[in-house]
Amino acid sequence: MIIELEPIFNNVGSRFDFDYSLDLTALNLNSGFPFDSPVAVSGCVKNSAGVVTLTANVNAVYHSLCDRCAEEIKIPMKIPVEHGIVASLSNEDDGEFIVVEDMRLNLDALITEDVILFVPNKLLCSEKCKGLCPQCGANLNSGQCGCEKPIDPRLEVLKQFLDKTAGAEDTVSNE
Ligand SMILES: [Zn+2]
Ligand SMILES: [Zn+2]
Incomplete structure (x- = not known):
């Protein structure tokens, strides 16, 4: 017009x-x-x-x-x-x-x-949309899939550290 x-x-x-x-x-x-x-x-x-x-x-x-x-x-x-x-x-x-x-x-x-x-660059079906499982591709809005949650690589370091500490304590208490 x-x-x-x-x-x-x-x-x-x-x-x-x-x-x-x-x-x-x-x-x-x-x-x-x-x-x-x-x-x-x-x-x-x-x-x-x-x-x-x-x-x-x-x-x-x-x-x-x-x-x-x-x-x-x-x-x-x-x-x-x-x-x-x-x-x-x-x-x-x-x-x-x-x-x-x-x-x-x-x-x-x-x-x-x-x-x-x-128009925003990204649009979601809902603010709370859980997205797809990065491993199996299931829509997580319709329920959890059977996949184990992937561990954040930064927390993986902490887990190894804690495992080691726990192991050391066990050694001490066993003696
Ligand atoms: Zn969505
Ligand atoms: Zn999955």
């Missing part, structure tokens, strides 16, 4: 509302295509006392695999979008603003960028 900004910039108090579906099914994130249904975008661009701002809410369902246990996950996401819009930068410290020199705002591109920035 392209929003013509000229009438908004030229009329204090004016606003343009939008409410539409954006197809992000071709968006490749983290080596997958997580948005297999269109995302809902609603919001407005408005001119309040000469300041033009864009505010929107994006409702999306992120469809992927858990990074720990590889189970399928569907996570509903509400992504807030808020930007000041200017036709040109007046100060050097105006980095927060979107500059639209030709008065045509490519809303789809802006929303897509915000969605990409919002």
Whole structure:
């Protein structure tokens, strides 16, 4: 969607509302295509006392695999979008603003960028996900497997030390 900004910039108090579906099914994130249904975008661009701002809410369902246990996950996401819009930068410290020199705002591109920035690199089915057993590959969320817990290599040193000490004590008490 392209929003013509000229009438908004030229009329204090004016606003343009939008409410539409954006197809992000071709968006490749983290080596997958997580948005297999269109995302809902609603919001407005408005001119309040000469300041033009864009505010929107994006409702999306992120469809992927858990990074720990590889189970399928569907996570509903509400992504807030808020930007000041200017036709040109007046100060050097105006980095927060979107500059639209030709008065045509490519809303789809802006929303897509915000969605990409919002999605975390790693997603889990649950914060408490136990993941897969590194030895047999069993999903530990559905119960313990029969594998023995691997010993931390640092603790292995301690175990050997304690075994030795215990052995020495035994020798002493036996004499
Ligand atoms: Zn998981
Ligand atoms: Zn196992």
